[in-house]
Amino acid sequence: MCGIVGYVGKNNGVPVVMEGLQRLEYRGYDSCGIALLNGGGIELEKVTGKVSELMQTIAPRQMKSGVAIGHTRWATHGMPSRANAHPHISQDGKIAVVHNGIIENYKVLRDELENTGYIFSSETDTEVLAALICQAYSGNLEHAVREALSYVVGAYGLAIIHADEPEKIVCTRKGAPLIMAVGEDEYFVASDVAAILKYSKNVIYLENDEIGVITRDGIKTYSSDDEQISKKIHKITFKLEEVEKSGYEHFMLKEIFSQPQTIYDAMRGRLLPEEGNAHLGGIDHMTGAILHADQRYFTACGTSWHAALIGEMMFEQFARLPCEVEYASEFRYREPLVDAKSIVFAISQSGETADTLAAIQEAKQRDAKVLGICNVVGSSIARETEAGVYIHAGPEIGVASTKAFTSQVTVLSLLTLKLARLMGMSQENGKAICQSLQKLPENVEWVLKQADQIAEIAKLYSDASNFLYLGRGVNFPVALEGALKLKEISYIHAEGYPAAEMKHGPIALIDESMPIVAIAPQDKTYDKLISNIEEVKARKGRVIALATQGDERIKDIADHVLYVPPALSFTAPILNVIPLQLLSYYIAVERGCNVDQPRNLAKSVTVE
């Protein structure tokens, strides 16, 4: 998704902004640009393509300024092109705007502005903002921005400069993330902390419609009613190494291999092995409300939605608490049966997903209690929810979510354990679950040791056009997740199915060209899954089986077997997803795909 970086300070902001844009590359983009104030006016450069190309383009110009804004664009309105790339300049050449989000009423505004003679030079919604600010300007940029935005419907994170106020960036947001940061005699604005982490860990979060005015003298913030307000400075706890590759070829591989640690971090201080229980500081006070709610919902998108499906199964099986899982994008529009007696869990890695935020608003409007399970500290979802749990996976840079998924499921296991104990699960069973959770990091290490074997299998299947993933129970969402990982990074069509559903349709697709990934641990449906594998083999399908360590029988029927240690259904999905993450990673590498930044995808989807 689009990225914003801005700098005001004593140094040259150009390299700072360029480096910040590179750190935002992981979010996905197709064009980029930079604008700066050089005393005489605005200097601008934009390119379609990578930040490295922008760097090459500006290198001969030796651009220098203490005030600069930059942007990586992920096209929504208009093709990726130099004209559509940000920053957008107003017709008088004095204002430069970078924007994340979507202006929903831009067409009406654009028509009105064109009727007054305004000439647009791009197809974007953003250029409408430059035009509106230009028309509203009478010597004070923040006032002009406020007035311009009063005509606007939509979502935005914005950073704006004006040639007549050469030491200032004005920024604001609504529904799209934006932070400001304080360094030593220098100040920053960014859509993501990763962009400026090298320079500052002191961050100010802007709320919807608040305006930040950044000058060399500091940062001033104004409420939506235009009152000057003082904002808390938050300390970022993660380190720069966490947003670097640290010797791995890709962020995705680093993140897959970091899972023994990130899973441990998700449990740290929360597991009570002696008591066979768990403690989740952020929502312990809500457990009564969760138990007694009339309806419980999980809402999320993509990979987080798969984690929610596992949460639902665990809640119902172990805590005997009924609940439902809804795509956040559907929840909002289907008049959900939610009221003051409902609990809604919103699950999100980024904490900025527009659909999930919209579902939260819907639930809140219906007076439900909304709890968050988030990774990014201080994110919009973390702030919009009444209470919640952080998964503490650290920054996830690879667009395909891996470590966040296993940490989400880990937190859902802890929550299930806590609720199950309150619903009557014995201490003995609770202790067994704690033991299984404690062993997870070690067991994940064990699974990761098969990476080389998985890389070899990947070579055999990288030319496939379709894949089918089969699993049952908690492994059905794992099958969905395996298929999603494969399609997003290798562009191979893949589908996940509950294994027994295969015979109700997908079996028609099976022939020698169709690889099947069968998740077949030795649980209560093992024999049924073996029958499914036999059915696949009878039709010449090729099978990669995921089996329990020590299972020799499956070797006779599957073409390849990957092993995972025996696990309870609390921990099985976490272990089983890891070989699938590695399989898609190595297949994508084999196919020469851009693993960390797959085409058309964005790390956080801040548009509905």
Ligand code: F6R
């Ligand atoms: C898949 C993936 C996406 C996200 C989805 C929700 O690898 O990353 O499907 O899971 O966009 O994002 P969050 O969890 O940030 O709300």
